Amino acid sequence: MTSAKTSQIVAKTAEELLKSLQITAIVKVSENEGVFDVNVETEESGLLIGHHGTTLYSFQFMIASIVYNKTKEWHKIIVNVGDYREKREESLKSLAQQYIQEAISSKQPVALPPLTPSERRIIHMYAATNPDVISESVGEGRDRRLTIKPKTV
Numbered sequence: 001m002t003s004a005k006t007s008q009i010v011a012k013t014a015e016e017l018l019k020s021l022q023i024t025a026i027v028k029v030s031e032n033e034g035v036f037d038v039n040v041e042t043e044e045s046g047l048l049i050g051h052h053g054t055t056l057y058s059f060q061f062m063i064a065s066i067v068y069n070k071t072k073e074w075h076k077i078i079v080n081v082g083d084y085r086e087k088r089e090e091s092l093k094s095l096a097q098q099y100i101q102e103a104i105s106s107k108q109p110v111a112l113p114p115l116t117p118s119e120r121r122i123i124h125m126y127a128a129t130n131p132d133v134i135s136e137s138v139g140e141g142r143d144r145r146l147t148i149k150p151k152t153v
Contacts, residue, residue: 001071003031010036010077013066017059023048038063038079045081053088056081057116089122096123099148100133109149111138120146 011029018025018040025042038060042048049056060079068074078085095112103110112123120137123146127135135148 001073003034006067006071006073006075007031007036009070010038010063010067010075013063013070014038014040014079017062017066018042018048021048035076035078038077040079040081042081045084048081049084053084053116056084088119092119092122093126096126096148100127100130103148103150104132107150107152109147112146112148114142114144115146120144123148 007029011027014027014029015025018027023042023044025040025044025048028039028041030037030039040048047055048059050058056079060077063079064075064077067077080086092115099110099112115123124135124137127133127148131151133148133150135146137144137146139145
């Protein structure tokens with residue numbers, strides 16, 4: 001199936017889900033290297049995002065599952081409402097900076113609060129830019145935590 005056809009299926013699926021949720025929105029889909037970015041513009045962004053993006057991630061999973069049922073292929077689909085993802089990334093970098101400073105000043109490892117895998121990845125990448133610390137994820141499933149350690153430990 002062509003990426004243009006898949007883009008149409010992704011857009012229609014998102015629009016149908018939003019309609020069933022009675023959320024008025026404009027949906028735009030773009031594809032880049034096999035990843036389908038779904039941008040949703042709505043007045044009800046808070047409702048669609050949920051607490052720390054939990055509703056947004058569920059919405060994204062629903063779209064991916066429905067698209068799989070229609071195309072019989074898994075596609076990476078990333079849903080963004082307004083500029084939530086950009087704001088969340090900046091917030092995570094700020095959080096990471098605080099924990100990096102704490103690890104350096106205390107010379108002790110510090111564990112971050114629970115994060116989603118994609119949020120942990122953002123912090124890992126940000127921490128990698130600081131030569132004084134290392135980051136690692138420890139644990140399994142819901143107990144998985146990201147830890148930032150000073151390199152001198």
